Structures are given as C-alpha cells and as structure tokens.
Amino acid sequence: MTTDSTLTPEQILSAAEDVLRRFGPAKATVVDIARTLGVSHGSVYRHFPSKAALREAVTQRWLDQAHHRLAAITVERGPAPERLHRWLATLFAAKRRKALDDPEMFATYMTLVNETSSTVEAHIDTLVAQVATILQDGIHQGEFRPTHVGTAARAVFQATAHFHDPAHAAEWSSPRAESDFEGVWALLLSGLRAP
Amino acid sequence: MTTDSTLTPEQILSAAEDVLRRFGPAKATVVDIARTLGVSHGSVYRHFPSKAALREAVTQRWLDQAHHRLAAITVERGPAPERLHRWLATLFAAKRRKALDDPEMFATYMTLVNETSSTVEAHIDTLVAQVATILQDGIHQGEFRPTHVGTAARAVFQATAHFHDPAHAAEWSSPRAESDFEGVWALLLSGLRAP
Numbered sequence: 001m002t003t004d005s006t007l008t009p010e011q012i013l014s015a016a017e018d019v020l021r022r023f024g025p026a027k028a029t030v031v032d033i034a035r036t037l038g039v040s041h042g043s044v045y046r047h048f049p050s051k052a053a054l055r056e057a058v059t060q061r062w063l064d065q066a067h068h069r070l071a072a073i074t075v076e077r078g079p080a081p082e083r084l085h086r087w088l089a090t091l092f093a094a095k096r097r098k099a100l101d102d103p104e105m106f107a108t109y110m111t112l113v114n115e116t117s118s119t120v121e122a123h124i125d126t127l128v129a130q131v132a133t134i135l136q137d138g139i140h141q142g143e144f145r146p147t148h149v150g151t152a153a154r155a156v157f158q159a160t161a162h163f164h165d166p167a168h169a170a171e172w173s174s175p176r177a178e179s180d181f182e183g184v185w186a187l188l189l190s191g192l193r194a195p
Numbered sequence: 196m197t198t199d200s201t202l203t204p205e206q207i208l209s210a211a212e213d214v215l216r217r218f219g220p221a222k223a224t225v226v227d228i229a230r231t232l233g234v235s236h237g238s239v240y241r242h243f244p245s246k247a248a249l250r251e252a253v254t255q256r257w258l259d260q261a262h263h264r265l266a267a268i269t270v271e272r273g274p275a276p277e278r279l280h281r282w283l284a285t286l287f288a289a290k291r292r293k294a295l296d297d298p299e300m301f302a303t304y305m306t307l308v309n310e311t312s313s314t315v316e317a318h319i320d321t322l323v324a325q326v327a328t329i330l331q332d333g334i335h336q337g338e339f340r341p342t343h344v345g346t347a348a349r350a351v352f353q354a355t356a357h358f359h360d361p362a363h364a365a366e367w368s369s370p371r372a373e374s375d376f377e378g379v380w381a382l383l384l385s386g387l388r389a390p
Binding site for chain 1: 340346347349350351353354355356357360362363375378379381382383384385386387390
C-alpha cells in the first residue's frame, strides 16, 4: 500500500507497466493502475494530467531504457570509429533483447509507440544527435572525413534501421543478424573514414 | 468468357488479382477466380496444382513487377556508380508507387508475402545478386574498391531497407524521403568508391 503523499511518478510508471502486462494496451485504465498502488485515481492524475500523458510517459520510459549507456558512449573520449561501432551494437542489443525476451510486452509497446508519434520522433532526434556528436569527434580526431554531420548522422541511423527499427524485429533472431550487422557497419565505416 | 483450352497462366493471375481486390486475401477462393474467367475450377487447377501454389504465383508476379527495369540496369555497360544509384532509385520508386497509389492492394499483398517467406527470400536473393553484378562491374572499372561483392551487395541492400522494405512504407510519403534516400546513398557511395 502506497500513501498518496509519498507516491512518486516512478512508482506510477512501474504500476502502469504491470497493468499493461496484465490487461493489454486496449483495456488498461488509470483506475487499474491506482488500484494496484492502493491509491485513488485522483492521486495518479496529480502526477499525470491525463491518460494520454501517462501513456506517453510510459512509452518514453520504455524507449529511453538503453539511453543511459548510449549517452555515456557518446561523451567518452576514445577513438570515434570504435565508439560509433559500440554505440550501434549497444542499441541493437538493447532493442533485440526487448523484442526477443518479452515479445508480448514488445507488442504492447509497439501499440503505444504508434499512438504517440511525437514521442518517437523526439526519441529518434536524441539518438541521431548522439551519432552526430560521435561523428564530430571523429572529424576532429582526423578519423572521419569532414562532412555535414547532421546529414551523415541521419544517414548512419537510417542505414542501420535493420538493426534497431522495431519494423525489423522479426529478422533479429536470424542466425545471420550478427554478420549482417558487421557487413553494414564495414560499409558505413568505409564511407565515413578519412581518406 | 474464356474457354478452357485457351486459358493461360497470365489470365488466371490477372483474374486472381481482381478477385483479391474485390474479396480480400482471407475470402478469395479458386472458385471465385474460375467464375470470373467463366471456366471450371478444375481448369485453374490444371495450371496451378493448389490454392497455395496459385497464391505464391500471384505474389511472385507482384514482387517481380519492377524486375525487368532493374534487370536491364544490371546488364547496362555504363559507369557502375550511376547505375547503382539508378537501380536503387528505381526500386524505391516502384515500391513507393505500389504502396501509395493502391494502399489496399499493398496491404493485401503484404498478407500474401507474409505467408510465403520462401518466395520473398528468392526475390531478395535475385535483387542482391543484381547489386553484386553492378558492384563487380564497378570494381573492374576501377570505380569501386575491391571487396567481397556478395557481402557488400547484401550490406547495400540492407542499408537501403528504409527505401524498399515494405516495413517502412508508412515513411515513404514523408517530405524528407527523397533527401533521406540521397543522404544514405552519398554515405554508401563514399564507402564503395575506390580511394
């Protein structure tokens, strides 16, 4: 039992995930979430003004799960090519784990993601900006050829869609997934490398 | 009215497309197709031994629609970089036209495609082999750096999934689609180019 005065947004988001898991995205309600926490639904609304706001926050939290590690790689000081490779591999591993370890929850989140395209766009913008930072570092280091980093970062992100876009999740259990990833990486690295 | 003796596979496949358009993939039957042609369903089965074989042939025909132009580009003699760009742009344009001009039929074909994964794999193998041929030409011309063409062709195909894989069809009407395509192309070309 949680008391209204100590209720945190994080507790609400965890309860929302439980409820989504049990009832699915079509049936989960704010009342179910409040009941799970032993609080009134008014207490939930004090933190999230609407059901839509709550669903967006839940989606955001799920999308951001690998962000901390990716953000850490972005601000490291080592050689940019190795960091970019590790950044892409970390993103792929995180997405693949979500899709293959818990396919039902993955499907649930896909439903939410399709409802909140602005959340997804912001998520993608954040990721592309991280790639741009690593590319910029690589140009400074003389490892990457000078280029418009915004355009190149978007191209790197789109060219690796196979390995992070949920639309390709069905292909992630393929025995060739790993070598395919390395094949695309080798081509991109060759395109980015300073002559 | 078609007579049984003059019935061609092509007529059956066209009729099958009509029937799919009218009834959808779940309800379309061989009897409907035979009725459209004014023949017995036995006549249809003389050309296609099972409903599954017919659905596969219909899917194959749809997948192959842009093949002739792509195959023609593959065997041209000009500079490989320009041909590869035109090959990818032609593929993108063909897929985009199918998805945006006739979204209902596109969805119908997506259902069929998901049923017949071996047909899709063969289709993809054919396309990747065409890319490999152009890459090989480019290496001979001194335009592309020497590389394992099979691996590089698969990487080019996967890195451009955004612009031909039906999983990305929702993004093809974006005003950025064209510049995104050119951004990925520039990166790939830079990766393929001989130093």
